Amino acid sequence: GQQVMQIPQYQHVQEGEDFTTYCNSSTTLSNIQWYKQRPGGHPVFLIQLVKSGEVKKQKRLTFQFGEAKKNSSLHITATQTTDVGTYFCAGSVNDYKLSFGAGTTVTVRA
Amino acid sequence: NAGVTQTPKFQVLKTGQSMTLQCAQDMNHNSMYWYRQDPGMGLRLIYYSASEGTTDKGEVPNGYNVSRLNKREFSLRLESAAPSQTSVYFCASLGLDTQYFGPGTRLTVL
Numbered sequence: 001g002q003q004v005m006q007i008p009q010y011q012h013v014q015e016g017e018d019f020t021t022y023c024n025s026s027t028t029l030s031n032i033q034w035y036k037q038r039p040g041g042h043p044v045f046l047i048q049l050v051k052s053g054e055v056k057k058q059k060r061l062t063f064q065f066g067e068a069k070k071n072s073s074l075h076i077t078a079t080q081t082t083d084v085g086t087y088f089c090a091g092s093v094n095d096y097k098l099s100f101g102a103g104t105t106v107t108v109r110a
Numbered sequence: 111n112a113g114v115t116q117t118p119k120f121q122v123l124k125t126g127q128s129m130t131l132q133c134a135q136d137m138n139h140n141s142m143y144w145y146r147q148d149p150g151m152g153l154r155l156i157y158y159s160a161s162e163g164t165t166d167k168g169e170v171p172n173g174y175n176v177s178r179l180n181k182r183e184f185s186l187r188l189e190s191a192a193p194s195q196t197s198v199y200f201c202a203s204l205g206l207d208t209q210y211f212g213p214g215t216r217l218t219v220l
Contacts, residue, residue: 009150031207042200042211043153088152090209096141096160097168098209102152 004091006101013079014109021104023072023089031092032065032072037103038085046087081108112136114212116201122218123191131186131215133201141204142184144168144176146197147214153200159184191219 003026013019023032031050035043047056049065049072056063060083062075072089086105090098114135123129135142140161145153145168155168159178173195175187188195196219201212 006152033208035209042214043209044211045208048207090153096158096204097155099155099169100145100153102150 004089004099004101006089006104008104009102011104011106012109013083013106015079015081017079018075018077019079019106020073020075021087021089021106023074023091023101025070025091025099027091027093028069029091029093030069032069033090033092033098034063034072034074035088035090035100036085037088041085043088076106079106079108081110084108114201114203114210116199116212116215118215119213120216122220123188124220125192127191128187128189129191130188131199131201131217132183133185133212134183135201135203135210136182137203137205137210138181139203139205139210140181142178143202143204143209144174144184144186145200145202146170146195147200148197156186156199191217193219195219 005024033048034046037043053067054065060077064073086103088103090100117132143158144156147153154170157176159165162181165176177185199215202209
């Protein structure tokens with residue numbers, strides 16, 4: 001079955017620094033989505049990437065979809081304490097089902 | 111608009127007990143999902159319902175049953191709870207390629 005792998009599992013970041021989390025699929029995806037889950041909360045949709053090589057930005061967050069549509073990355077610049085949480089990528093191969101990565105849990109040192 | 115609601119928020123069961131987790135959405139979405147979230151394993155799909163009247167197994171369906179009662183409601187039943195079913199359960203619905211999650215049910219099986 002489809003597997004989505006996400007690294008690293010944990011990211012400890014000094015406030016103000018940048019970091020990147022990576023997502024890799026064993027199969028070609030029709031699209032990839034990113035979600036953020038704050039501690040004690042539920043996953044909240046951030047963005048969807050559909051096209052090969054697509055790059056989207058949301059303020060300090062930059063999302064990329066690989067040329068082969070099998071990998072993606074999320075880069076956060078100038079990390080803030082509001083960035084704390086777990087970031088999940090989720091790959092889709094059909095209209096209904098998403099396969100979630102295990103997530104990258106981000107903690108920030110002030 | 112309440113979005114996706116789940117009841118109960120917390121539940122403690124003894125091994126062998128049964129219970130039903132309730133989920134409802136008021137966004138007129140066709141597709142609904144049940145996930146479980148365990149530390150380090152991301153979100154794993156238990157069952158989903160692509161539309162009213164249909165249900166399909168996800169990644170980890172064993173020990174669970176579901177009912178799509180109508181377009182709004184999708185319930186998850188544990189017939190004989192086991193400690194391995196201790197987890198956080200999230201219901202979600204699909205709208206415009208985005209999954210909207212409920213607040214979750216934290217279940218402990220002793």
